[in-house]
Amino acid sequence: MADFIKKIANIDRRYIFILIALTVIIPLLFPIGMPVTETKEVMAVYDYIEKLPQGSAILVAMDYDPAALAEVYPMTLAVFHHAFSRKIKVVGMTLWNTGAALGELAMREAAGDIARVGEDYVYLGYVVGDVNVIMRMGEDISAVYPTDYGGKPLAESPMMKGIKNYKDIALIVDIAAGATPELWVAYAGDMFKKDIAVGCTAVSAVGYYPFLNTKQIIGLIGGMKGAAEYEKLVKSRGTATAGMDSQSIAHILIILLIIIANISYFVMRRKDKLLKKA
Amino acid sequence: MKLRVPLILCFLCGLLMIVQFFIPHPPFTNMYEKLLDWAIIISIFTIVIGLSSLIKLHYTRIARKTPERPYSVVVFVGMAVMATVGIINGVNGKEFEWLFKNVQVPMQATMFSLLAFFIASAAYRAFRARTLEATLMLVAAIVVMFARVPIGSFLWQHIMPDSVLQWRENLPEDVAGWIFNVPSMAARRAILLGVSLGAVATSLKIMLGIERSYTGSGE
Numbered sequence: 167m168a169d170f171i172k173k174i175a176n177i178d179r180r181y182i183f184i185l186i187a188l189t190v191i192i193p194l195l196f197p198i199g200m201p202v203t204e205t206k207e208v209m210a211v212y213d214y215i216e217k218l219p220q221g222s223a224i225l226v227a228m229d230y231d232p233a234a235l236a237e238v239y240p241m242t243l244a245v246f247h248h249a250f251s252r253k254i255k256v257v258g259m260t261l262w263n264t265g266a267a268l269g270e271l272a273m274r275e276a277a278g279d280i281a282r283v284g285e286d287y288v289y290l291g292y293v294v295g296d297v298n299v300i301m302r303m304g305e306d307i308s309a310v311y312p313t314d315y316g317g318k319p320l321a322e323s324p325m326m327k328g329i330k331n332y333k334d335i336a337l338i339v340d341i342a343a344g345a346t347p348e349l350w351v352a353y354a355g356d357m358f359k360k361d362i363a364v365g366c367t368a369v370s371a372v373g374y375y376p377f378l379n380t381k382q383i384i385g386l387i388g389g390m391k392g393a394a395e396y397e398k399l400v401k402s403r404g405t406a407t408a409g410m411d412s413q414s415i416a417h418i419l420i421i422l423l424i425i426i427a428n429i430s431y432f433v434m435r436r437k438d439k440l441l442k443k444a
Numbered sequence: 445m446k447l448r449v450p451l452i453l454c455f456l457c458g459l460l461m462i463v464q465f466f467i468p469h470p471p472f473t474n475m476y477e478k479l480l481d482w483a484i485i486i487s488i489f490t491i492v493i494g495l496s497s498l499i500k501l502h503y504t505r506i507a508r509k510t511p512e513r514p515y516s517v518v519v520f521v522g523m524a525v526m527a528t529v530g531i532i533n534g535v536n537g538k539e540f541e542w543l544f545k546n547v548q549v550p551m552q553a554t555m556f557s558l559l560a561f562f563i564a565s566a567a568y569r570a571f572r573a574r575t576l577e578a579t580l581m582l583v584a585a586i587v588v589m590f591a592r593v594p595i596g597s598f599l600w601q602h603i604m605p606d607s608v609l610q611w612r613e614n615l616p617e618d619v620a621g622w623i624f625n626v627p628s629m630a631a632r633r634a635i636l637l638g639v640s641l642g643a644v645a646t647s648l649k650i651m652l653g654i655e656r657s658y659t660g661s662g663e
Contacts, residue, residue, distance in 0.1 A: 179565040200594035232549040233556035294487040302480040376633040414595035
């Protein structure tokens with residue numbers, strides 16, 4: 167028995183890798199369809215956009231790179247889908263250079279046939295500067311982005327005729343893989359008194375609860391589960407919903423592994439104590 | 445003189461930015477907008493510095509014939525290909541987009557996805573309830589992992605008897621919510637306050653010339 171426990175405690179990590187791979191792949195191939203329940207943090211973002219009058223404009227900052235794609239790309243698409251279906255104009259941009267092309271891909275994919283570039287959405291792309299960009303856009307967006315990502319002068323976009331700075335933006339949504347929400351909250355939220363919503367990876371989500379508590383952000387879409395909740399709310403099943411089964415089973419596996427590891431630890435510790443006494 | 449000019453410039457610019465915050469009228473608003481434009485332009489030069497630093501590092505590896513030099517060659521080839529395609533066809537061109545979608549995106553996503561395997565293995569080997577603090581962390585981690593996926597609510601609502609469900613319909617999610625909104629938030633708020641106060645102190649030190657590392661003087 168003690169040898170078995172010892173073997174379990176020192177199991178080759180490749181077996182763990184195989185188990186993780188199977189728990190991710192099998193539910194993707196054979197979906198279980200576990201129900202996703204909405205949380206109030208995600209509902210807050212949805213309700214805010216739902217209540218915006220048609221023709222309002224929102225700014226979506228896609229501050230992520232391909233590494234965080236699995237978690238934040240589905241929520242980006244879901245937010246765009248929501249905005250376009252409600253005839254809300256979207257100004258897209260990014261503070262991450264590796265996210266520049268991703269933002270354009272996301273807007274194009276979400277727009278499909280329901281939204282047109284220049285009339286319903288504009289993608290501004292990336293400019294170096296982080297805080298300086300956020301602050302300058304508060305005065306004049308075209309001073310930072312004289313052209314859109316495709317090189318077309320902003321003045322020629324019908325949509326941008328009525329949008330000069332944050333005063334013409336109803337909501338700023340920062341979908342981030344890093345710490346940019348803190349910059350948006352500090353500079354756009356506090357300086358320019360704009361409402362900010364945050365979408366982020368699950369790991370970062372816990373760090374934004376202080377802002378949620380003080381109402382510095384109006385809502386929070388955290389991780390793939392948050393993305394799946396938003397997909398459910400906008401009735402658009404995407405990769406986040408599909409990934410929930412895999413994530414659920416993988417979490418259960420990790421919990422079981424931790425429990426088994428601790429049981430083996432305590433058994434081995436007790437055995438060592440008994441040996442020392444003897 | 446060589447040291448004094450940057451210190452005086454730093455102090456004056458910092459002071460101007462503070463003053464304009466409290467006087468949002470011309471000429472301070474015009475000055476503020478100009479300074480922001482200059483800051484954005486100067487930031488662009490950081491890309492040049494980053495690029496030259498990267499080239500220097502990898503060139504040195506190739507020149508010294510280190511064992512990792514094949515990867516440095518790959519870095520140069522990748523950089524040259526993406527830059528050439530981007531400059532010739534534009535960043536909106538089909539070729540650049542193809543390279544980004546089919547090379548960079550899958551590679552970067554894959555690198556990050558490897559974390560899942562290593563985290564599982566590390567959790568199995570290192571997550572032990574050796575002390576009280578470790579036990580608390582372990583319990584909190586298990587509760588959050590269980591509650592933050594749909595299976596947590598699903599199992600709770602299908603396993604628990606009706607009497608328990610009437611008391612708490614979704615206890616795992618309630619407990620995870622409490623962890624996020626009370627102890628975790630308190631700790632996070634303390635860290636944010638500490639970092640913010642540190643940033644204020646460092647900014648004052650830079651403005652007053654106490655912190656001079658940006659001048660390259662080594663102090």
